[in-house]
Amino acid sequence: MQTLIERVVDGVWRDECGAQGALFKLLARVIEYEVDQPLLDSLRGELREPLAEAGAEVPEDLLTGDPAKVVEDLAVEYTALFVQPGAISPHASVFQTGKMFQEPADRAANWYRENGFVFTHRFSGEFPDHAGVMMSFVSALFEREADALDRGDAAAAQVIHETRERFLIEEMGEWVPAWCRTAAQAAEHPFYERMMNLTGRVLWDELTQIVPPRRLRELSEKNARGPVVVAKDPGFRKASGL
Amino acid sequence: MNKHFPMSRRGFLKLGGSTAAVASALGASRLQAMEQELGGKDFSPVTGKLREAVPYTCMVCNIQDGGIAYVEDGRIVKLEGNPDHPGNRGKLCAKGNSGFLHTYDPDRIMTPLLRTGKRGEGKWKRITYDEATTLLASKLRGVIDRANAANDPSIRNEIVFKWGRDRSGGARGRFMAALGSNGQVGHTNICESSKKIGLEPGWGPDIEYPDFASTKYALIFGGNVVEASYFHNPLAQRLMDGKTQNQTKLVYFDPRQGNTAAVADEWFAPFPGTDVAIVLAMAHVIMNEKLYDDAFIRNWTNVTPEQLIAHLKSYPPEFAEAESGIAAKDIRRIAREYATTKPATTFSYRGPCKHVYGAYQEAAIQMLNVITGNVEKKGGYCLPRGMGYNQPGPKPPGGKAPSILGQPPEYPLAGHQVSTHLPYQIMKGQVKMSVLMTYYDNPAYTYPSSHVWEAMYKDEKLLPFFASFSPYMSETAQYADLIIPDTSYLERNDPDSMPSDLRPWIGIRQQVIKPLGNTQEFRESLLQIINKVDADGSLGMKQYFPFKNGEEWVRAQFEGIPGLKEDGGYDYLKKNGVWPKYGKIDPVTNQIVDKNGDEVPAEYGLHMKELSAAAMDGASVEANGAIKKGGKTIGVRINGKNYAGFGTGSGKIEIYKESYKKYGFNPMPVYKRLASRGKKADELVLTTFKVNVHTQSRTAGVKYLAELYHKNPAWINPKAAAAKGIADGDLIRVTSSLGYIVTRAHVTEGIHPDVVAISTACGHSAYGRLAQLKLKDKAEYVAGNDPDIDNNVWWDDKGVHPNPIIRLQVDPIGGSQGWFDTVVTVSKAQAGDKYGDVKVSLEEAMKDYEETLRYAYTGDMHRANHKEVDIDWNSLPAPKAGGGH
Missing domain, CATH: 3.40.50.740 (Rossmann fold)
Incomplete structure (x- = not known):
């Protein structure tokens, strides 16, 4: 039997879970797929103000442009940023190993499977270690935790809570913030630049809540990967380079 | 017992015996036995688990070697040669070994x-x-x-x-x-179409199989088989087998010192496009010194020794020396060595045939084998053996x-x-x-x-x-x-076959893994x-x-292939990758051996197989011996016997090509002086080449290979460089009539003084980040995305591609592009030039189209260049669509 204080705390936490779940769902949606007409309507409507308050103001052309053209333009930008050759691959395997579909994809799929989810794809070329899918998984775990709290099942909520935190730290913490920064830099449309920055901030904020300071420093260092300057060694090769 | 080790040998052995009894309790050492098998199995170094082995046919280049892909957790982790494959005999080249990187390339297009x-x-x-x-x-x-x-x-x-x-x-x-x-x-x-057109009218198939492993003398013209060329891996192995086990002498002709030149007993660098002059001069020596195989020429060709001697009269070695720069005494010596060393074979690839009139070059090289009777002999110049599959x-x-x-x-x-x-x-x-x-x-x-x-x-x-x-x-x-x-070739289904051994084979490409990410x-x-x-x-x-x-x-x-069904049909191929299985590879001799350790013999003399009575039923024999049935030549009658013969209208090797003459070309192999041979003294001939770790255009984005070779400075001889004031590593302009490129000089003795050579495979302007070195162009864009590109790319030079300045000019017979006929000037770069600059004219390129058509059989240059052909020039056939096959 919960005490009144516990019920209040759980209630606050339940609301926070709900809010975080929704936020992660939005960010996951933006990363997983191109903006479509319903999402554009939401960006123009109920999401406009909160996004602006969160520092991700919906760009003017999204608000005023011909909807079909806006959707088309954003699809082109999405493809350039996340899909076509030269894109900022949203897959952990590429980011961490330099190859598609490596062990991080298996690990992600295992996480999903163990928690009752199965990875499906809409387009070819999508893998379980996609940053958007991972965000979506976190969102789902937030929602489940909220549901468990609604049911008053604190034990189940705790298990879900721990699962979510472990996933965030083990599978996302080392690379997704850096990836968001890189993608934001590469984005040519302010919508994606802002949404990627927002995603990075939301994720990092979440990590700061759950990660001990020493581990946070490690994550910070891992996410600090910047442009690498190739050191030229004049002794390495003769002038012709052969 | 001694003072340093106070134990007797007996005591030492006793301790050893006691230890052996408890050996299993001591656990595993860090030292583990190396994999000593010839292949076919592989284990995870982490878990020790046997990896799934899936056979496939390689497709990084066109040789189609057999491979085994090792799959762990649904992922291709390693490729190696299929030890049951008669062509590559368990070995892959660097390109083949790296092939799985094509599959997992982050810059691969994964969705339409x-x-x-x-x-x-x-x-x-x-x-x-x-x-x-x-x-x-x-x-x-x-x-x-x-x-x-x-x-x-x-x-x-x-x-x-x-x-x-x-x-x-x-x-x-x-x-x-x-x-x-x-x-x-x-x-x-x-590619090599003029080689094909030099060979096909002569004997049927479009390529030869040089039996390097059993030959005593290999004469190679512009076929850098140790490094690239056709059947690179299989033939490189066999050439080395011949050199190490059969004391094969290798004589190599190529303006550039590639890897084949490096292993040759003698390397000669002729002026580009003059191989045919050397070959005709060798034939001149062989015929005039009566070193030829009289019976083979008379029985198996459509010319006589007397006709050949007459035809070759104008090609003494001194003529070849003047054209090629190769000393007449060397040409004579090699001709004698080649004709008197049995067995012997030639091989050639793009070097001779990728010139205007390249078909003559190839036909001439084939003729050397014919006049010395080396055709279809063990260690000789053989017909290719392939296997067909159905539609x-x-x-x-x-x-x-x-x-x-x-x-x-x-x-x-x-x-x-x-x-x-x-x-x-x-x-x-x-x-x-x-x-x-x-x-x-x-x-x-x-x-x-x-x-x-x-x-x-x-x-x-x-x-x-x-x-x-x-x-x-x-x-x-x-x-x-x-x-x-x-998909990549490792996720696809195809049948395949290549004549990469004297034992014919058929293989499959199958989906080693399901198409990655649901690609198609x-x-x-x-x-x-x-x-x-x-x-x-x-x-x-x-x-x-x-x-x-x-x-x-x-x-x-694969249905209906005789014998395959009995062995298990398509399912056999899925399991083994290649059919038939001739035997095992002997790890010492590298030969295919049977269960007794005896080499599985190849079959020679295919042209001398006698036709069965059933085959002859309803056939007729023409005056020249050709055996015809149903309007087709099925063989040839020689000295009363009915042989399978060669794939020509006469059933014999047709040194004299009536089909050439029909359009005003010389029916016999001849030397035609190319425009490039008449270049000015300060000009150079631009040639290109392939290296051992790259294909022409599809491997610059493969990480392992890009690290090995990624830039392509222009090879220039010290004499030529000195005359132009160029030092090694200098920025240079290479200029043709189309425009120029700016690249760097690699000053080396390994190139003919009149040639500048630039490899292919480099200088991409598309094809992934690595091939383009996009990391240098826009570092902040890709940083933090692919750790290999972020951290492991130590080079900053992607090379410069020469093709924009190479002129269109084709062989009017075989249709081949004359890759090695572009005349250029090479100079130090000018003020403002940047490495990688390419400036070319579309207008000038369009003029080349008109110019090369002048050499076609309908053009004015054709007649001017073939005055010796005895034909009614006003009665040439009219151009007709659909003439080629």
């Missing part, structure tokens, strides 16, 4: 892309395979409907398929035949109207097309193209004057719709309107497209594609 911006602007929208195939089908259907409405089948030829490395086992051809279009253009004239019935009827696109009627002998001419024909309005599809093809990089192709691709009036099946972005795919990506193999896309073009079956196309998927289609291709 629809162009949204201007052509080449790089703006795309991802779509599904279903949407993509629907779109392409609608474009194709539009052309077909127009053709049907006009009752004009020639309109269907506006559907054009252009391919490069097509190893789809006839899938592409079947698809186009069903669509009813003859607008099918390959790439062979930038299941019913087969589509094909296009009804001939197309001249890429097969201009001015080149009636060029049976492997003249694909270089495609953009010129389009830009000059000679042919109309409505839909272009491309497969494994990148002309905007791989063709001479590559900027001409670029200009055509950009023009939406000339090319209304362009679909590429490439899984990688390329200099060509970037201009497509639609990309429907194929080429065959599946073709099936979808046909089913959408002819959704209700009313066009009669669907009936030719009753296959549920790519694998079912390929399975049907």
